Amino acid sequence: MGFTLSNQQQLLSKMATGNGHGENSPYFDGWKAYDSDPFHVTKNPNGVIQMGLAENEMCFDLIQEWVLNNPEASICTAAGVNEFKDIAIFQDYHGLPEFRNAVANFMGRVRGNRVTFDADRIVMSGGATGAHETIAFCLADPGDAFLVPVPYYPGFDRDLGWRTGVQLIPVACDSSNNFKVTRAALEAAYEKAQKANIRVKGLLITNPSNPLGTVLDRDTLRSLVTFINEKKIHLVCDEIYAATVFSQPSFISIAEIIEEDIECNRNLIHIVYSLSKDMGFPGFRVGIVYSYNDDVVNCARKMSSFGLVSTQTQHLIASMLSDNEFVERFIAQSAKRLKARHMRFTMELAQVGTSCLKSNGGLFVWMDLRRLLKEQTFEAEMVLWHTIIHEVKLNVSPGSSFHCPEPGWFRVCFANMDDKTMEIALSRIRNFVAQYKEPIAPRKNNRYWQSNLRLSFQSRRMDDIMMSPCMMSPHSPIPQSPLVRAT
């Protein structure tokens, strides 16, 4: 008896067969192009340079040095093996106490010790991805919504909405005021939800912002706190880029705001954190849910069973982040190097008349290429994007993938490459801008035109739904890495 695809689909859940994961966008040309032709400084100098990956590779030398000097931090080295058994068997979802203490300590130091964090409120999760999903499961029921200012990280659609049934409602922001979140915009989004009979459970902000690279000022933060308290909804603050702020104005955490003279029900305040950006450890899957609400802490902790941090990793992190001398040095160096990289990048771009949103954090710039659009439409943005990928040979992320309401903005990452590669990327951009003084027109034989051009998703981990077995991973930043070849 034959087995039709539709039969098969019926046997799977709607979740498995639907597109809630957001990865079925026809527009991952950038990743495909990079995959099939990845840049290498000697082996493939004309390849596509990956600038769509917000990863922090600026300070591995410091970390490697620390790891070398601290062999007991790894439970599997001769120096640490006597702890192997106890660590390997520890599966308590509270996590190793030393791990929680070290993370709380680190979070405090990243905020200049202006606030302290309670280790008992630190709950583990499978990366920030897991943290966001857990928070949504704790705070909202299927059909409920979170307000999110645009532009925002595309993965939120999946993290907060896929398996939870929660929806995201955009809060309009635009370049007229440098994409700041206004009270008016919040109210408008809230009203819209009310009218549509959608129950809003919370507001999600990312501070420092991805993709903008900016930090929220005190007044804005205070107005957000006032707003959520008035509406009696939650405030979820994704502070994953906290340590990437490299110049003024300083980063102000929500943890600081609620300590100030402001009326706030603390049960509404939650922070999502991770070591993926600040330390450059996305592979270690260290996500954190930090809530001021005891019930949320308890629930999230139980849910953390679905994504605990490997105790081998907990142990390493505990050692590393309780080394205060190292931590202080790391934070300072990281900021310094990011600042230098950012400055070089933006200055070079400015010299060829290309501006970026003024930013002081994150691992990317929010580049303004509106003047290169033939018309101010997303179709034109797509055309420009394809040109950048296939002719300039840079994989950058178009603003539409971040739900940006204005066409012409691109997120360009700069912290995931060495100096040499960055110079090459810059020269390509310089040449491109010089060449294309006119807006980019669509190509005649453009097979990239589709009826629905809006990108729904641009991920840190994009993939074909039907992957071919031998396909090289698009997600590893170093395609020639021995890790992606099975030995």
Next chain:
Amino acid sequence: MHMLSRNATFNPHGQDSSYFLGWQEYEKNPYHEVHNTNGIIQMGLAENQLCFDLLESWLAKNPEAAAFKKNGESIFAELALFQDYHGLPAFKKAMVDFMAEIRGNKVTLDPNHLVLTAGATSANETFIFCLADPGEAVLIPTPYYPGFDRDLKWRTGVEIVPIHCTSSNGFQITETTLEEAYQEAEKRNLRVKGVLVTNPSNPLGTTMTRNELYLLLSFVEDKGIHLISDEIYSGTAFSSPSFISVMEVLKDRNCDKNSEVWQRVHVVYSLSKDLGLPGFRVGAIYSNDDMVVAAATKMSSFGLVSSQTQHLLSAMLSDKKLTKNYIAENHKRLKQRQKNLVSGLQKAGISCLNGNAGLFCWVDMRHLLRSNTFEAEMELWKKIVYEVHLNISPGSSCHCTEPGWFRVCFANLPERTLDLAMQRLKAFVGEYYNVPEVNGRSQSSHLSHSRGQSLTRKWVSRLSFDDRCSIHGR
């Protein structure tokens, strides 16, 4: 409270069942052979602590894997950045090879059909998210692992309908019980999407017979539903009959890619039991269905395995000398340990289900119940926890339909502690039940509570002091 979700406020995750209460009591008063000799001995934790020495000595001889090195070079940066949800290819290859080796190499598994997850907890939940919608159901034979109530139902909104197995046939699955469960689901208007079995079984400690597996395959084929086989204890099958994986039976029956049932049979695995590494959170989903693999891969984003751990274990499991030796030693030590437990129980006049796998025995204490009820089981359990100071798991927490069965773990404590536990149990049974039956009821029911308590306290402390000298350190 209305500020949170239904998930947060409802309690289907069963974390307050007696299974966990026993743990809590243990936590308050844990046994220690020096500092707390009257404390509660933990026998409710299915952990494998018997073979760490093998892993530790391997680590001592192979420092590279642990020090983020490969071929002498530091790969720290590459590892730290590696977040690809397809997993480290070398690790997946090593995992499927290890799984095949456990199955006597009677099957070959494709690493591209393996999805890594943060423990079997995550693997099981992910499977349910992929295979069922909220309000649908899976059938599970009782008794089953209490954690399933959380892992399979909580956030998925899916129901569990039990397949009632009884001691009349060693708790095996039959055609009748399968059918009855299916009918029960229909009566409750629940659409059944699959059957989930644990093989080797937790809590029974037995492997499924070939017959049972054939039965299951026919059943799921007939109903057009899925079969998930949680084979997390596959490496703990220490004596005959050998472990038979559902994958092997598929092969036996010449079910290949063209048969309908091929794509509806899935396996869950983990290194938590076989290798004793629950802290490392290494789980896996194996499916022949490309769509399931694709969906599960994306879902694994919510719980990936740390690349640091993948790298270490990839080196470890690729060492065939280690895996061969480990599998054999593991069997040997588990077999011996189980034998000790069984003989200790026998001396207390207690028998158990004939087990050949797992990290526990399914112990028959029906003859110690005041009445054939779950209330009596609870009463007995409380005595064993609070008075005998042993944490064991009552059958009711595993949804067993017959009162009087208990799961007792043997691989998570030193042998001398196991011996002590058996002595306590023997003394308890002796004091309470060493009286001829009167009017069909044990005289223990005539003992006053306070007398019973002081009796047990006396012999517990006596045991701990005197008998320690006679327990051989092994």
